[in-house]
Amino acid sequence: MPVSHSAQWVIVPNKGIDALQFEEQVTLPDLEERQCLVRVEAASLNYRDIAMALGRYPLPLDKSFVACSDGTGEVIAVGSGVSEFKLGDKVCMTFMQDLQEGIVTPKIRQSTLGSQRDGVLRQYGIFEETGLVLLPKNLSYIEGATLPCAALTAWNCIFGLESRALRRGDSLLTQGTGGVSLFAIQFGLAIGANVISTTSTAEKAERLKALGVQHVINYTSNTGWGEIAKSLTPDGLGVHHIIDVGGENTIFQSLKAVRPEGVVSMVGFLGGKGDHENLPSFSLIQRQLCIVRGMNVGPRRMFQQMNAFMEQHDIRPIISDRIFKFGEAQEAYKEMEKQQFWGKIVIQVQ
Incomplete structure (x- = not known):
């Protein structure tokens, strides 16, 4: 693999935003056959992110994890069995990595990024091929980082x-x-x-x-x-x-x-x-x-349909004026807590 370590931000549930921890050198596991190594470019925040930090999340969380479910990045290495993606592809991560089609089962819910599984607020991450979709061609990394949860939930609500x-x-x-x-x-x-x-x-x-x-x-x-x-x-x-x-x-x-x-x-x-x-x-x-x-988010198939619609109609996400840097994650969380912003809050990782 081209890289072996990654920096990341970790949530300790229910301990407050100040307990968001920065870890500088975390060893990446070996890349398996159907996995992609992604250089994460941007991550966006949802209300659930601060709810988990502040003890307001309705589901139990009993261990720490890498923060944030929504992100984009570039594929920089692929396993020997990967067929959908190639080096250089721009991708979004899916919110529930195992939700390909059909309904959300308790088992599938356990594949949620940024809670049950480590999230995307890190420099590099390894994801299953089936846990990625191509970024809409009309969007930047920062814009695309807002899609996996908020956009797909909205799409599922009105078209699902x-x-x-x-x-x-x-x-x-x-x-x-x-x-x-x-x-x-x-x-x-x-x-x-x-x-x-x-x-x-x-x-x-x-x-x-x-x-x-x-x-x-x-x-x-x-x-x-x-x-x-x-x-x-x-x-x-x-x-x-x-x-x-x-x-x-x-x-x-x-x-x-x-x-x-x-x-x-x-x-x-x-x-x-x-x-x-x-x-x-x-x-x-x-x-x-x-x-x-x-409601929850939709499956991967629905994500791909939504992305095609966004390309067709040139729909661009509404982004908050300030783009936070990777080292400013706690500030981004505090901005989210105020609930006074307009548009999605995004953290630029690279």
């Missing part, structure tokens, strides 16, 4: 159920301006959907409108935003697709906004724990005649 896939003229409701919501907006606008977004500030509302969002609702001054969103749909029946990133604190309003046979995709837990006495009942879901779908 083929019988309910978002179509031209359908309505789409997104919440806030995090990565999943911004990608969903871009995908929805690209196919001609009517996009409604909620946000908390006038400044972010203007940025959303500049992207092409047709309707923006301030959820702090309009706490009943679900009924407002429903009234903004052309036929008044409600929204076809809703991306719910708030969880228990937003699901009630999402159910008020959705149309009969519409889809509410439950993506995140940004809102924290809700008031359980006021959470919607199963009977409300039944009365709404809607689909409520717990």
